[in-house]
Amino acid sequence: MTAENAGTIVQEPVLEAVRVNKFYGHHQVLKDVSLNVRPGEVVCLIGPSGAGKSTFLRTLNRLEVPDSGEIWVGGDPVGFRHDRSKLYELSERHLSAQRARTAMVFQHFNLFPHFTALQNVMEGPIQVQKRKAASVREEAVALLERVGLGDKINHYPSQLSGGQRQRVAIARAVAMKPLFLLFDEPTSALDPELVGEVLDVMTDLARDGRTMLVVTHEMGFARRVADRIVFMADGMVVEQGTPDEVLGNPREPRTQQFIKRVLS
Template sequence: MVLAEGVTKAFGSLQVLKGVDLEVARGQVVCLIGPSGSGKSTFLRCINHLESIDAGWLSVDGELVGYRQEGHNLIELREREAASRRAQIGMVFQHFNLFAHKTALRNVMEGPVAVRRMSKAKARSLAESLLERVGLKEKADFYPSQLSGGQQQRVAIARAMAMEPKLLLFDEPTSALDPELVGEVLEVMRDLARGGMTMVVVTHEMGFARDVADKIVFMDGGVVVEAGMPAEVLGAPKSPRVREFLSNVT
């Protein structure tokens, strides 16, 4: 589903990604872990072309996102074309990014109506079913300011799912939440994983990564230091850097 080969990205003189190689199979849950500033979130944003890449290859389901190939060169697409391809990739952000002036129901309806040209009646039915799936059926007419952080994040997940994406990206989805609200969001993500959704998750929740991930990828200094099954990377890491990191977070 995701293929990255030698992906690099710099912001001015700061080289954030220094040649990232990664494969994500269809139906896999891959958790990206590592210290702050290691390039995890930047890489995630590159997958759906919220950030352009400087070099390398990055495709989703066999298709370049944000680029077309001409010979050996990659040509960046216009924003409208890039947005069309990006519509197949859902993303859940750290700070929810809900529309403050729209109810939970309208937030979930917005993408299907505006982007997919779905009828409002069909979009409403879809939104209602998704809000029920994330346990918020009774909050459909509430505005974001009337919801807890955990509830807002669950609305954000429902909104991403409304586009029927082939891939879901999560950028530290629980890091802005009070500790007692983390569990309700992780449970929704566990449900998505059980349903076979392909997911790439940047997270500091080691328990979630251990329980749900098919693959753990540890990044540091803009590169993949170690990757493998949770039992390998979290239980018996080969890299001294991974062992050092885990000793400080678990």
């Protein structure tokens, strides 16, 4: 849906989170976190460990259930369905289908170890989206070739490097044709020499106009690729803006301390 204002077409957010809160016992991990992402936008979440970044990401597809707040994806409430102006919680089966709209790439790959690279990429579209195997296979092969793994389609995860496994995971996420991609620190489990090959694939996706929300510690990647950087600390959004604003000239003291430490 779009709205026209003074001759400019403004796209509605594909993701909208409003005052999301999450507790683990008495410890509040997320404190009124609000964020929206528009189609084609790349947003990087940065901040210290324990800031709530990964938890927030997991609430967006209900891998974590928020204690309060609202999350909307593609105009639909996450975890619920509308029926005559009332909201009803989705069953696990319908929730799985809704999650497919927000494919996630995890820190530790989460590939099926008994499936080949090709089978890992094909599994979701066939089992969740009920698409035909022949067309899914053709798309999966093309995606693996695109991430530089055309010669590894019949390899199992144990036969691949960490960087290669993460590239399979990215291809698997893209194969679901989601509204946007979620990346939860996708390079944090990789040896330093393998980080670049994964970031190159992500940069390529960004150039293609993919909508992406990325939790990352890679400041160079965030500066180069992000349309907007969001700094979180202590469960809150402290500051957000363009890479030049947040990384080059942060306003808030908490942001300034973090940027000085990670860029020094």
